[in-house]
Amino acid sequence: MRSGLRLPDDYFDDFQQRLDKRMDEDKRSSQNNELNVTSGYKVPTDYFDKLHIDIDEKSSFNTKKQWLAMAAILVVMLSVGILTQPFSSETGNMKISDIEEKQLEQYIKYQYMNEEVLKSYAKEQDMQFELNKALRTIDKKEILTYFDDQLNDLYAYED
C-alpha cells in the first residue's frame, strides 16, 4: 500500500519557468518596497570621527552585560528546575535534552537580550533582580512552544 497521491500530468515540465517568474516577481516587489528618497537628516560635524570611541566603550559594556544576563538566566533556570526536568509538549513530546545549548542561547537572546532592556539596567544587581523576577513566572510550556516553533528555523538556514 502506498500513499495514493499523484502528480498532475507534466507538472515538472514548466516548473522551472513558473519558479523563475515567481522569483522575478519577488525581486520586483522587494525593489518596489525600497524608496529612493533621502531622509533629509544631517549629522553634526566630526560625528563619525568620534563615533568609534563611543562604540568601543559601549560594546564592551554590552557584551559583558549580555554574558552576565545569559549566565544569570541559566543559573536561575537550573535552580528552578526548568533545565533539569523532562517535560513534553502537546505536539512534539520534546524533552529538554532535545534542546541544544545553541538553541537555548537563541531563546534567551530572543526573550531577554533586547538592547534597550539591557541599557536600562544601570547596575548588575538591578539586572539580576529583574531577571530573577521574570524567571520566577516563566512558563515551561511557553519555552516548549517557542522551541517547537523555532526548531526548524534555527536549523533550516544553517548547516
Add this chain to the structure above:
Amino acid sequence: MGKKAPQIEEDERLLVKRLQSESDKRSAFDQLVDRYKEPLYWHIRHMVKHHEDADDVLQNTFIKVFRYIDKFKGDSKLYSWMYRIATNESNTFLTKKAKQLKLSSQELQNHLTENLKSDPYFEGGAIEQQLHKAVDDLPEKQQLVFRMRYFQDLKFKEISEILEVSVTSLKTNYHHAQKKVKKQLGVD
C-alpha cells in the same frame, strides 16, 4: 541519493561553489532545481497533502535556498540542508493554515486527510485514506520519520543526515510508528 560516491560529492561541492558565486549563481540554481525538485516535492506533498499547496511550498523552498545559499557552509550535505528548509516551509505553511481555519494542528491534519477524497490528485481508496489518518495520529517526529521511510523510500542513513538524528533513534521511532499504524489499520 544513498551513500554518495566521491565523484557525486565532488559534483555537489562544485555546484555549491557555483551557487555561491555571483557570476554563475543563476545557471547553477537551475541545475539544482532540476536535480532536487522531485524528491523535495514528494517530501513536501506528504506533509501538506494537497498538490496546489505542495507546489506553493516547493517554490517557497527554492526561493529560500536561493536567498540563503551563502549561509550554507558545507558542514552538512546540500540535500540535507534543503530538506530541512522544505520541512520548515511545510510546517510554517501548516501553522498558517491551521490559524486561518482556527483549527489545532491535529484537527488540520484530519481536515486535510478528509479532503483527500475530493482531491483530483489523490487516486487512493478508503484504505489509503485510512493509512493517512493513522499517520496523522502519530506524534510529530514519528509522522516525519514514517513518511520519509515508508512513502518516500528514503534509507535510514539518509533520514539520519537530513534530520540529524541517530539511525538507532530513527529505527526505534519507525518501529513504534509502524506498530501503531498497523494497529489502526487492523493488520497487527
